[in-house]
Amino acid sequence: MHASDSLHSDRSRIASGHMALAAAQVGFGLFPVFGTLVFAAGGVSPLGVGSWRIGAGALILGAITFAIHGRAALPDRKDIPRLLWCALLGVVVNQGLFLVGLSRSTPMNAGLVMSMIPVFTFAIAAAVRQERFSALRAAGVLIALTGMVPLLFGNGGGTRILAQYGPGNLLMVGNALSYSIYLVISKPLTRRYPALVILAWNYLLSLLALPYFAAGEKLLPDPGFTAAWWSLAYIIAFPTVISYLLAMFGLARVRASTTAIYVYSQPLIAGVASWFAFGEEPTAAMLVAAVALFIGIWLVARRPPHPELPVPKGA
Template identity: 30%
Template sequence: MRGNEKLKGHLLILAANVLFAINMPISKFLLPSHLEPEALTVMRMAFACVMFWICSLFVPAEKVPLKDMGTLFICALCGVGFNQGLFIWGLNITSPVDASIIATAVPIFVMILAAFILKEPITRMKAFGVLLGIIGAVSLILQSANSANQTSSLAGNLLITFSGFIYSVYLVLSKPLTMKYSAITMMKWMFLFSTLSVLPFTFGHIASSPAFHRTVLDYQELGAIFFVLFGATFVPYLLIPMSLKRIRPTTVSMYNYVQPIIASFITVLIGQDTFSITKLLSALFVFVGVYLVTQSKSREDMEKEKAAKTTKK
C-alpha cells in the first residue's frame, strides 16, 4: 500500500513538471509583447486563488490554527508570490536556456535546507544522485544553447537563482503541512495571501498590457494565457502538495531535471530539433539520478533501522 502511495507521488510531481516545462516557452512567447511580467504574475495568482476557493466549496472544510496560518503565509510568499514574480521578471530579461540551467540548482538547495530544517540525512547516494541529475540536465540544456541565439542577462539570472532558492524553502517548509491539510486547503490560503500581497503593486500593469488593447481577438494569445493560468499554475500547484504528502522534498525537487528532457522531446516531436545519442545519455543521467535519490535512506528509514537494532539487542 505504501509503495502505491509513493508511485502516486512520483506520477503527480512528474505531471506537474511536464506542465512547467511546457510553460517556459509559452511564457517567453507572452513576455513582454503580449503581457507585462507583473501582469502575468498577478493574473496567475488571482486566477488560481479564485479556482482553489471555488474548489474548497466542494470538499470538507479544514480549520487551520493561527500558527499554521503563519507558516502558510511564508509558504505563500516563497512558493507563489516571490517565486513566480522573480522568475517571470528574470525570464523577461534573460534566455530560457539560462533559466533552465539555473533551475538545476533547486535540488541542491532543497537537500541542504531539508538537512537543516527537517533533519533529513545527506547520504552519499542522495548527493551522487543529485550530481548525476545536474550533469544530465545541464548537458542537455547546453546542447540547445549551441543553436539558440538568445541574450543572457546577469540581473535576470540572479533573479531566477533567488526564485529557485525561495521555492526550495517552500518545498521544505510545506512538507509538514501536507501531512495535516489537503492540497485545496493549503493552496486556497497560499494563493489568497500571495494575491493580496502582490495585487496593489501590479494591478496597473494588467491595464497597460498590449493583450488588453487589441481590437481583434488573438486566439493564439488567449490560448497561451489560458494555459499559463490554468495548466501551468492551478493544476501543478494542486499536484505539488499532493506529491509532497507521499514523497520527500528532495525527491520532489529532483523532478525539475525532467523539464529540459520534456522540452527537448517536444522540440524533436514538432521537428524543431533532432534526436541524438548525447540527448539519450543526458536523459539517462537524469533518470538514474532521480532513482538514486528515491532509493537513498530517509530520516524515517534510519530511525526504523536504529529501532530494529535496539529491539534485537
C-alpha cells in the same frame, strides 16, 4: 468483491495516477514555452502574468478548497504566520523571480534551472535536520551546483560571467531557491492540512501582494495578438490550477519515489517544445549543465537506509 476485482481496481487506480502525473508534468513543462510567447512585444509583462496567476489561483483554488473541505479549510490561528511565509516564498517571490527571469532567458535554460529545486530542497532540509545528511547526497549537491556554472555564463562563450542569458538564469536560480525554502518550511503544515488547503491559502494570502504585481504593468495582450491570448489562458488554466490538481490526484495513487521520476521530465518537455516552437537548440553549456544536473539530482534522490530525522519541536 472478488480478489480479481480488487486487483483490477488497484491497477486502474495506479494507472490513473500515472496518467495524471504525466499530464501534470506536460502542463508544467510547457509553461516556459507559453510564457515566452506571452512576453513577446504586444503581449503581457512578466509581473502582469504573475498578477493573473495570483488572482486566478486564489479565486479558483480557494473556491474548490472550500467546496470540498468547508470550514475545515480554515487554518488554525497559530499557523497563519507560517502560511504567510509560505505564500511569500512559494508564490510571490517564486513567481516574480521566475517570470522576470524567464523573460530574460529561454525555455531550455528555464527547464534546466528548475531541476535544481530538489537539490536545493535537500541541502536546506539537511541543514535544519529534516533530512539525514550523507556524503553521497552532499556530493550530488556539489555536482549539481557545478552544473549551474555554465548556465550563468550564458552564451558568451564562457568568457564573460552572466553573459546574455545569465541574468535571467540567475533570477531563476533565486526562484528555485525560494521554492525550495518554501517546501521545507511548509512541511510541518502538511501534517495538519491537506495539500489542496495549503496550496489555496498560499494563493489567497498572496493577494496581499497583488497591487505590487499589477501596478503599472501591462495586463492584457494587444487585441489582435491571438498567440498571446491563448498563451495567457494556458498559463492561468494549466500550471496555475489544473496541473497542481492532477499532481495531487496522482500523488494519492502512486508512490512518492515514482512521482519524483516524473518531475525530472519537465526539462525535457520544455527543451523539446522550445525546439519545435522557436528552433532553440541546446548549446555546449546547456549539455554540460544537463549532465551535471541530472547526475547531481540522481545522487540527491538516493535516500540513505535510515528514516528521516523528526522535525525539531516548535517547527
